Amino acid sequence: GENVEQHPSTLSVQEGDSAVIKCTYSDSASNYFPWYKQELGKRPQLIIDIRSNVGEKKDQRIAVTLNKTAKHFSLHITETQPEDSAVYFCAAAPVSGGYNKLIFGAGTRLAVHP
Amino acid sequence: GAGVSQSPRYKVAKRGQDVALRCDPISGHVSLFWYQQALGQGPEFLTYFQNEAQLDKSGLPSDRFFAERPEGSVSTLKIQRTQQEDSAVYLCASSSGTGGSSYEQYFGPGTRLTVT
Numbered sequence: 523g524e525n526v527e528q529h530p531s532t533l534s535v536q537e538g539d540s541a542v543i544k545c546t547y548s549d550s551a552s553n554y555f556p557w558y559k560q561e562l563g564k565r566p567q568l569i570i571d572i573r574s575n576v577g578e579k580k581d582q583r584i585a586v587t588l589n590k591t592a593k594h595f596s597l598h599i600t601e602t603q604p605e606d607s608a609v610y611f612c613a614a615a616p617v618s619g620g621y622n623k624l625i626f627g628a629g630t631r632l633a634v635h636p
Numbered sequence: 637g638a639g640v641s642q643s644p645r646y647k648v649a650k651r652g653q654d655v656a657l658r659c660d661p662i663s664g665h666v667s668l669f670w671y672q673q674a675l676g677q678g679p680e681f682l683t684y685f686q687n688e689a690q691l692d693k694s695g696l697p698s699d700r701f702f703a704e705r706p707e708g709s710v711s712t713l714k715i716q717r718t719q720q721e722d723s724a725v726y727l728c729a730s731s732s733g734t735g736g737s738s739y740e741q742y743f744g745p746g747t748r749l750t751v752t
Binding site for chain 2: 528554556558564565566567568571573611613615618621622623624625626627628629
């Protein structure tokens with residue numbers, strides 16, 4: 523089955539710096555790659571996603587890139603702010619029976635220091 | 637609009653007790669997923685419903701776990717004879733499509749289950 527690895531597990535940056543989180547997946551049939559932000563005690567919130575027919579997607583300070591050949595995808599946050607501090611999860615969704623069940627990475631704890 | 641809701645938000649059960657966790661998906665969402673999130677880990681898939689049909693229960697850890705969605709809206713995850721290893725946050729997510737047309741899954745706040 524699908525396996526998703528995520529690095530780094532923790533990331534500390536100064537406010538205004540960029541942050542990059544990387545994920546690799548194993549199942550070449552995966553075609554949907556969302557990123558979730560989870561604050562302590564809160565629900566995971568979808569912040570951006572990318573589908574396999576697209577190499578890059580951007581939404582204001584957040585961007586995601588996908589390399590299907592290498593089976594890896596990355597989240598880029600520019601001009602980080604203290605409110606970006608949270609745990610970020612990547613996920614991959616293999617196509618199976620017409621629906622996509624998400625396989626998550628272990629998460630990256632991002633701390634943005636003022 | 638209303639998002640996914642779950643109840644109770646917190647549940648403490650003595651080992652051996654049965655528990656029932658409820659999920660109210662976004663109105664009209666066809667797909668409903670249950671995930672288990674252990675402390676410090678990413679969510680792990682448990683089971684999937686398309687309307688009232690349970691199409692995938694490959695992630696349920698044992699036959700003590702049972703899920704249903706009888707009318708294609710509200711879903712209940714039941715755990716019988718709870719064990720300490722069942723302690724986790726149980727997350728419900730819903731999406732509008734069946735994967736081919738709409739992939740985005742929206743999560744509820746979760747139920748934190750503690751088994752003592």
